[in-house]
Amino acid sequence: MSAVATKIVEKYTLTPKMDASELSQYTSEFLKNLTDDRKRNQARRRLRDGFKFSSEQVSVLIPNQRGRINKTKVMHEVLCSAVNLATSDSYQVPDGYQIPDPTPQNSEETIGDLAQRILRDKLSVKDVRAEAYVLVLSAPNANAGSSRLSRLRRELRNLGASSEIIDVTKFPEITKEANEIQQNRREFVKAFERIDYPDHFTLESVKERLxxxxxxxxxxxxxLADVMIMFCIRPAELITLRITDAGVTGYAKNRGQPDIPRKFRSMEKNRERARELLTWIQRAISSGRMGDLGKPGAKWFNRFLKHYDLVPKHLRKIGAVYGAVIHDVKNPAHLMTIAGECLRHDARNFTSPVQNYVVVNYRRRGQTPEQARPFQIYEAGRCGLDLPLDELVARLSALENLTNQDK
Known part of the structure; x- marks a missing residue:
């Protein structure tokens, strides 16, 4: 995004007068912090329009990245290499095994298809390990590779694979590198990507409108924006999400898995009112009166939020903070639990909602940005506002009383 580009340019004092060889030293810095095409495109525009870098210079700083690496190409690279895949034992393909032939079927194979093929063809342990490593190689970095392996293990478990087959897909070195990437990402977010919002989107303003x-x-x-904040909703969930007496279903990250109801938790404590508002938006989308954010190219909503210096993903993060604030908080662990429930975080996953990287500069309506305090719901042992726990509880209780009075 443009803020990231600005920070890096100012940090390293980059100018259009620098030649390509000098600028290329900072390419990895841009790519490390611009993790998807949308962010990279925003950063390119900022470099070109704001800092007057030429198109050639922008291409050096932020080269085009393919969002998906072709598995056939990866396999060819492995087959043509005469060196081991890595020095660590955990990275090595077992002796005597050949990487599968780069067939068109393999190049288009999904993780679910791979899991089914492993069981259908009764692949040996060493064959499964090599297949898992090819899956890692197809990812752009260790973090994505670790995520793909987790998905593969989940698919194998659902298909009834043995623990031996599941365990052989674990690569400790990849997990370690993925954890380092996530830690670096968290530190970067804390330093450069805190979310600020105008008075129009303070908790009090959103609650009044709802x-x-x-x-x-x-x-x-x-x-639409207020309901997305209320329910910490992803664009892909606008049509699928359902609130039932058993809980919340239609969670986007289920990805075809059993739709186990998650605990109902939102800014709106009344389940019926929350369901009413959600259905209200869903009917408008289904009838065509409002566009579907779950489909690519929803620039109309981005333009609306741009007026407030926000993007759709900010709404979900702000909503998680507001949900934690509006419910009674007993201690930091309880705060983490409530935030996780607002995000519909899987309670069986004992990691915190850390992957959401939520750092919101929380402030009341009428307070200046300078009075805002970073609300961190992911930092182990130190979640919430940067305040002592007793003061945090007192402030949240006061805000709870205020919102009750506003009803």
Whole structure:
């Protein structure tokens, strides 16, 4: 994003007068912090329009990245290499095994297909390990590779694979490197990507609008934004999410897995009112009165949020903080639990909602940005506002009383 580009340019004093060889030294810095095409495109525009770098210089700093690496190409590279895949034993393909032939079927194979093929063809332990390593090689970095391995293990478990087959897909060195990437990412977010919001999107303002919406009228973009904050909703969940007596279903990250209901938790404590507002938005999308954010190219909503210096993913993160604030908090662990429930984090996963990288500069309506405090719901042992726990509890209780009075 443009803020990242600005920080890096200012940090290293980059100028359009520098030649390509000098600029190329900072390419890895840009790519490390710009993790998807949207962020890279925003950063390119900032470099080109804001700092007046030429198109050639921008291409050096932020080269085009393919979002998906072709598995056939990866296999060819492995087959043509005369060296081991890595020096660590955990990275090595077992002796006597050949990487599978780079067939068109393999190049288009999904992780689910791979899991089914492993069991269908009754692959040996060493064959499974080599297949898992090829899967790692197809990822752009260790973090993505670790995620793909986790998905493979989940698919294998659901298909009833033995523990021996599942365990052989674990690569400790890859996990270690993935953890380092995530730690570096967290530190970067804490330093450069805290979310600020205007008075229009403070908790008090959002809560007032949610309480006053008349569902007999068609919703507008503001209502869409408020409901997304209320339920920490992903764009892909706008149509699929359902609130039932058993909990919340239609969670986007289920990815075809059994749709186990998650605990209902949102800014709106009343389940019926929350369901009413969610259905209100879903009907507007289904009828065509409002566009579907779950489909690519929803620039109309981005333009609406740009006026407030926000993007859609910020709404989910702000909503997690507001949900934690509006519910009674007993201690940091309880705060973490509530935030995780707002995010519909899997309670069986004992890691915190750390992957959401939520750092919001929380402030009340009327407070200046300088009075805002970073709300960190992911830092182990130190979550919430940068305040002592007793003061944090007192402030959250006061805010809870205020929102109750506003009803």
């Amino acid at each position: 309480d006053n919406y008349n569902i007999s009228n068609p919703p507008d973009l503001q209502a």
